[in-house]
Every structure is written in C-alpha cells, then in structure tokens.
Amino acid sequence: MSSQFKTIALIGKHKNPDIVAPLLSLGQYLEDRNLEVLLDSLTAATMAETRYPAMTIEDIGQYADLAIVLGGDGTMLNIARKLAPFKVPLVGINQGRLGFLTDLSIDTMFETLGSMLDGQYVTERRMLLYVEVARDDVAYDALALNDVAVNRGVGGNMIEFEVRINGEYVYLLRSDGLIVATPTGSTAYALSAGGPILHPSLDLITLVPVSPHTLSNRPIVVGPDAIVEILMHRTAVARVHSDSHSHFDLQENDKVVVRRSPHTVTLLHASNHSYYRMLREKLGWSGLPRNLA
16 A cells, blocks of 8 residues: 655654664665655764665754654653654654553564555644743743743752743742643643643643642643733842753743644544553553453
8 A cells, every 4th residue: 555655754762772773674675665764964963874865853843754753751752842843743652661652562563564654543743832941032942842840950949930921920939840741741741740630632731839838839831822920039040941852941021922832733643542551551540441451
C-alpha cells in the first residue's frame, strides 16, 4: 500500500549512542518501503557514518512529510516546538517506558509504524503557548508545548507578582511560582503542583500556583483566547521557564505575557491508541474492571 508520507525524517535523543542501532534499522525499514529518509544533523553527528542526508531541523521542516522521534518525552517536547511552525506531523518512539508523547514501543515499532504508514493511525493536534517578557521591549520570547512557569530561584524566598487575565486584575500572589499549562502539560509539572488533568483535545489554559502563601489560591482553568499577564513585584532571583528547557532571569516590574500560539503540534498515534489507558499505565491507576479484564 502506498504511503501518503514520502519523505520521513529520523530524529534521535541528542548525544545518546544507544539510538544509533535502532535508528539505522528504522532507516533501512523505511527504505525497504521505498520512502526517502532524512536525518537530523545533530543525530547524524552521533553516528560514525550514515548514507542518509543530514539536515537542520529547519530544513527538515521544509522537506519532510513526517518526523519520527526516537527518545523520551523531553526529546519530543524540544523537537515539537521547533517543527510546529512547519506543520510536520510527529510520531514518538520511546526506548524505555512509554511516555505521554512518545507512546510507541521500540520493541514493536516496525509492526506499528507499518500499519500507520498504511494509513491506520489517529491524529491529535496539541495547542502551544507563546510567552514573552516585556521589559523596555520584548526581552525574551519562546514557545511551550507543556507549560510556562515562573519560579523563585534556588535558595530564594517566596516571590510576589500580580496576575491579570484579559487585562482584568485577578490576584496578588505570594508563592514559589505559577505554572501556566496546556492540556498536554497538565500531566507534567502542573500535575505535581495539584493541577487538574485536561484531555489533550481541549483548547484550555490552566493557571496552577506553586506552594502559595494563601491556601485559597487554587488552580484556575481559562479559555484558549485568554491572555495571562504576570507582573513581577518581588523577584528573589525568579526565572521564567518554557517547558523546563529555555529560561530567562526576571527583574522587578518585568511583565510575563502568556497566550495561545497560532501554531499547533500534530501527533500521530496507532489506531488503537487510548488516552485513558495511557493515564492508567503512567499514573498507576487501578486496572480494568473484572468484566473487561
């Protein structure tokens, strides 16, 4: 059966030699299906030699019909942000325990990918956040698939900041920080801070305080068009983080502005993918009822 994906990029976890053998096997498998294979240049640098063209992520965004990411959720987060502007769909393969984003097993990847390349898959679009820090101008900006977090620095005291939504004052918060999360990020840092789990099909934004001074400060869920403004009053070496990846040191009177990005991330899953089954497995919830076991 002919695949709609003719050119496929392979991207592995950075500086991880363990991905070389499975990536080469995967490349051969795709070639045997008469598909063109590209390789991320940073992944290619891990290999002694390869016959596949090595490209930057930006070039992959221009030429690839599909990107297969071999690694963990952290690798997928990084690649998803970079490829989002190019609308390249992503498939995640995990070497160890299956992740929330990398949900295909390396042990069964050929069988599963074969079915997906034959058209048997489900598509999921995930929203992204865009964050910018306004000082005199825009001092910092980034995309986030999981969350944007404002946190106190290591060893610092509580920070204090004002929160506004769509220009309306909400509260003055003294805490260790605030997480502004997507539904994808609701099972990450926001979950550990007591936030709700949101189904990834929703376009919603969650605000989750981190160890607030006042216990009545609870998580708030707002609509996708909400603009969240965080005005720093007392920073104590505070930082803003995007997906716990890029960060920027904040000063008093900085304004952190978070809104939905116009870009989205497209994830492809096997046709039997179940979000709730994945939650059961990842979060250790009780198993199937007896009549379904």
